[in-house]
Amino acid sequence: xxxxxxxxxDELAEAADKIKDPKVRAEAAASLGMTEEFLTHALTxxxxxxxxxxxxxxxxxxxxxxxxxxxxxIKDGRVSDTRFMPEGCVHTIAxxxxxxTLIKGCSIEDAAKVDAKEIDEALGGLPxxxxxxxxxxxxALRSALRDYFEKTKQPWKRIYGDR
Numbered sequence: 001x002x003x004x005x006x007x008x009x010d011e012l013a014e015a016a017d018k019i020k021d022p023k024v025r026a027e028a029a030a031s032l033g034m035t036e037e038f039l040t041h042a043l044t045x046x047x048x049x050x051x052x053x054x055x056x057x058x059x060x061x062x063x064x065x066x067x068x069x070x071x072x073x074i075k076d077g078r079v080s081d082t083r084f085m086p087e088g089c090v091h092t093i094a095x096x097x098x099x100x101t102l103i104k105g106c107s108i109e110d111a112a113k114v115d116a117k118e119i120d121e122a123l124g125g126l127p128x129x130x131x132x133x134x135x136x137x138x139x140a141l142r143s144a145l146r147d148y149f150e151k152t153k154q155p156w157k158r159i160y161g162d163r
Contacts, residue, residue: 035124037098042090045097047104051083056148060140062132066092070099070140074148079103079111084140091130095137098122103141112145114138 011032029036051057051071059069066088073081082104084096098119103111116134120126126134 037122037124038094038126041094041097041101041123045093047083047097047100048085048093049083050085051081054144055151056144056146058140058143058147060136060143062088062092062136064088064132066133066136068092068096068136068140070096070137070144072144072148074108077108079106079108084137089130089133091126091133092136094123095119095126095133096140099137099141108145108148111141114141 025036025039029039032039034042051073054071055074056072057070059067061067066086068088069085071083071085072079082100084100086093086096099114102114102118102122106114116131116138119134119137120131123134
């Protein structure tokens, strides 16, 4: 896959236009050397933005310098809303989008089980040199849940176990 060549703004704008038409989405993804899932999350990310007064939030920074801030709204033991603010490459953006899509509506217990592998799979696979972006998103999730449990004085270890 050619994910590392997504830095040209004209190429991204052209791909964004193509992805709006479902008939050419597969062609656009193939021409850029990526999966449709990755292209969708990278060019039209879900749940980007600040969430005021979150019950849990965290900012994680990766070894590459990218960072991802995650916000969680928890209602009745479920992730009722989630948003993220990325700083970094398109892979970090796609991973944040995939993560929020995976956990929105989940119970806290199910959300806590989401890991880098599941994020990677939701994107149809990341190149080896960008798999750390999925790990960054998973770390942000664990930290945001920990923040939630600390704020509500619930023992977060019972969900995470020995992770």
